[in-house]
Amino acid sequence: MKYTDKRPVSIAPMMEWTDRHYRSFMRQITRHTMLYTEMKTTGAVIHGDHERIIGFSEPEHPLVLQVGGDDPAELAQSAKIAEEWGYDEVNINVGCPSNRVQKGNFGACLMAQPEVVGAGVAAMQEAVKIPVTVKHRIGIDDLERYEDMANFVDIVSRYGCERFIVHSRIALLQGLDPKGNRTIPPLRYEDVYRLKREFPHLIIEINGGIKTIEDMQMHLQHVDGVMLGRAAYENPFLFSAVDATFYNDERQPPSRREIIARTIEYIDKVAEAGVFPNKVIRHMHGLFHFKPGTRAWKRYLSENAYKPGTTGKILWDAVEKIPDEILDERPAIFMESDTARNESA
Ligand SMILES: Cc1cc2nc3c(=O)[nH]c(=O)nc-3n(C[C@H](O)[C@H](O)[C@H](O)COP(=O)(O)O)c2cc1C
Numbered sequence: 001m002k003y004t005d006k007r008p009v010s011i012a013p014m015m016e017w018t019d020r021h022y023r024s025f026m027r028q029i030t031r032h033t034m035l036y037t038e039m040k041t042t043g044a045v046i047h048g049d050h051e052r053i054i055g056f057s058e059p060e061h062p063l064v065l066q067v068g069g070d071d072p073a074e075l076a077q078s079a080k081i082a083e084e085w086g087y088d089e090v091n092i093n094v095g096c097p098s099n100r101v102q103k104g105n106f107g108a109c110l111m112a113q114p115e116v117v118g119a120g121v122a123a124m125q126e127a128v129k130i131p132v133t134v135k136h137r138i139g140i141d142d143l144e145r146y147e148d149m150a151n152f153v154d155i156v157s158r159y160g161c162e163r164f165i166v167h168s169r170i171a172l173l174q175g176l177d178p179k180g181n182r183t184i185p186p187l188r189y190e191d192v193y194r195l196k197r198e199f200p201h202l203i204i205e206i207n208g209g210i211k212t213i214e215d216m217q218m219h220l221q222h223v224d225g226v227m228l229g230r231a232a233y234e235n236p237f238l239f240s241a242v243d244a245t246f247y248n249d250e251r252q253p254p255s256r257r258e259i260i261a262r263t264i265e266y267i268d269k270v271a272e273a274g275v276f277p278n279k280v281i282r283h284m285h286g287l288f289h290f291k292p293g294t295r296a297w298k299r300y301l302s303e304n305a306y307k308p309g310t311t312g313k314i315l316w317d318a319v320e321k322i323p324d325e326i327l328d329e330r331p332a333i334f335m336e337s338d339t340a341r342n343e344s345a
Contacts, residue, residue: 008220008246010034010165011239012207012229013066013093013135021270022283023060026232028254028262030239032247034062039093041104042069045078054085064089066135068096068106070116072123079124079132087130092120094136097171097181108171108181111140114152118159125160133163135207135227138191139170146191153195157202165227166192168208182230193222213241220246235289241331256287257327260315267312277312278305284315293322 011018011026013036023035037054044053045067056063065082067090069075075092082090094117096107110117117134124132134156138149153164169185176184187209196204205225210216216226231238237256243249254262263284267277281301288294300318304310319327 007032007034007062008225009216009242010064010205010225010227011036011232012227013037013039013064013091014229014233015039017233017283019279019283020056020060021275021280022233023063024057024266025259025263025280025283026236026239027059028259028266029236030242032062032243032249033239034064034089035060036064036066036091039066039068039096040078041106042067042071042074042078045081046074050081050085054082054087056085061086062088064091064133066091066093068093068101068104070104070106070110070113070120072119075120076123076127079128079130083128083130089131089133090124090128091133091135091165092117092124094134095167095171096178097140097173097176098178102173108137108140109173111137111148111152111171112143114155117152118156118161121156121161122159131163132161133165134161135165135167137167137169137171138188141170141173144170146194149191150195150198153199153202157199162201163203163205164195165205165207165225166195168192168206189219189222196223211235211238213238213245216242216246233283234286236284236286237289244331253331255328255330257319259287260319264312264315271311277310277314281305281310281312281315288322288326291322291326293319293326296321 011033015038018036018038026035040053054065065087067075067078069078079090093107094110098107101107102109121132136152168187168189171181172185189206192204192206203224205227206219206223207227207229210219210226210228211231219226240253244253263280267280271277285298285301288297297318304314
């Protein structure tokens with residue numbers, strides 16, 4: 001199967017963070033950004049309660065299910081379930097360094113076993129029509145040279161994988177915990193650019209430390225896609241400029257006031273199905289990142305959103321100290337092009 005579709009911007013899979021409520025919140029901000037689930041083990045996907053483990057709602061598309069596993073048959077079965085549930089893509093985790101994951105022989109330790117990853121990819125592709133992709137590191141402990149990563153990608157691509165998402169730092173499996181492994185090993189963007197140069201027929205996306213629209217534009221001169229993790233969570237409004245900047249979407253991006261109003265509608269809807277509002281609100285703390293009033297907003301939410309009887313309306317109470325111009329602000333890129341349009345009219 002040929003897979004050449006480019007999707008320049010995505011939000012990384014993040015355990016405990018990128019659940020369906022976070023994704024639904026982000027969909028009020030960006031319609032086109034590719035979204036990922038948290039990593040789900042093949043065991044959970046196969047044997048778990050599907051609605052609870054992999055359930056999602058239609059507006060979350062385009063959406064990727066990320067799986068963790070090393071057994072080709074189980075990976076294939078998980079991919080089949082993902083496809084049946086309507087996922088757009090399925091991705092294998094070759095980046096997680098946690099001890100639990102290492103014990104199961106999946107995640108980053110698979111960087112040392114490209115044939116195993118390749119066999120998984122091949123079995124999955126045999127089972128489904130949706131694309132199968134791999135998210136990996138630039139290396140691990142004793143395999144930290146560019147050549148080691150290139151060897152990994154070369155072998156896995158021969159089994160049929162055409163899209164690789166590269167977290168641009170190595171993972172040290174001995175001695176560093178997952179958090180340390182996201183901050184201590186240095187970022188090596190140049191290795192990812194080189195990978196794209198040497199494997200031009202593959203889709204190569206870059207991940208790690210990307211924080212601004214300008215960062216995204218800069219990386220996209222070298223690779224096919226950018227994936228943001230922590231910045232997407234800590235500063236969700238950053239994504240309000242993504243549709244216009246990278247997907248040529250000319251519709252007016254939403255202001256924070258509109259995002260809040262739409263998210264309240266979502267909260268009310270899921271509350272009818274028994275979802276407690278804070279399951280959604282907990283993902284909204286960063287909405288005013290770097291803006292006046294952000295502390296008051298966060299404090300209000302922390303002190304009130306967990307209380308019984310809370311509804312989405314508390315979001316309006318929480319914005320009381322936020323100036324109107326911040327609530328109604330739209331991304332600079334749109335304001336600029338709007339001004340230009342008006343001037344030329
Ligand atoms: C809280 C948290 C949970 C994460 N969980 C996953 C995961 O489930 N699967 C995965 O491939 N990476 C996971 N990661 C790593 C991110 O996907 C990403 O590769 C990493 O944070 C680097 O990107 P960033 O610098 O933009 O955050 C997680 C990161 C964080 C902060």
